[in-house]
Amino acid sequence: MTLNKYLYPVFIATFLAVIDNLVKYFIRNNNIQEFVVVENFLTIDLTYNTGIAFGFLSDYTNTTYLISLLVLGWLIYQINDIEKNSIEFYSFILILGGALGNLSERGWSLLTGDGGKVTDFIELLFIPSFNIADSLITIGIVSLLLMEFKNR
Numbered sequence: 001m002t003l004n005k006y007l008y009p010v011f012i013a014t015f016l017a018v019i020d021n022l023v024k025y026f027i028r029n030n031n032i033q034e035f036v037v038v039e040n041f042l043t044i045d046l047t048y049n050t051g052i053a054f055g056f057l058s059d060y061t062n063t064t065y066l067i068s069l070l071v072l073g074w075l076i077y078q079i080n081d082i083e084k085n086s087i088e089f090y091s092f093i094l095i096l097g098g099a100l101g102n103l104s105e106r107g108w109s110l111l112t113g114d115g116g117k118v119t120d121f122i123e124l125l126f127i128p129s130f131n132i133a134d135s136l137i138t139i140g141i142v143s144l145l146l147m148e149f150k151n152r
Contacts (some may be wrong), residue, residue: 009079009093016097020132021105024119032121047129048117061116065106072099087147094140101133 035044082089110116120129
């Protein structure tokens with residue numbers, strides 16, 4: 001495995017994480033509450049989440065942060081076995097970017113004594129609030145699952 005095969009996905013994932021954190025910063029600094037984008041469909045509403053998916057394990061922020069760091073390392077390692085420029089490769093980049101986005105914000109929040117919270121702001125229909133990083137992770141996982149079902 002060449003260093004370039006690691007650098008390219010990590011660079012793209014880092015870029016996605018920076019975009020995610022910039023948008024979260026904008027939402028927080030402008031305290032955007034109940035901004036209706038599409039009536040009864042899409043609203044921007046600032047909330048915070050100390051857990052992982054849908055607030056799960058919200059009382060164990062330090063533990064979930066450490067587990068997430070291990071998963072991040074595993075994701076970077078897994079890129080070694082994936083064919084470059086495949087759908088699986090880009091799915092892993094999306095998951096990696098989302099993980100970096102949420103992990104960096106959660107890490108900063110833990111360091112500054114803010115409880116390890118992550119900014120959520122997208123409310124779509126009945127789905128609990130989420131953010132861009134969550135979307136990247138979801139799209140990546142769904143793409144991997146679709147590829148797995150297609151290959152069966």
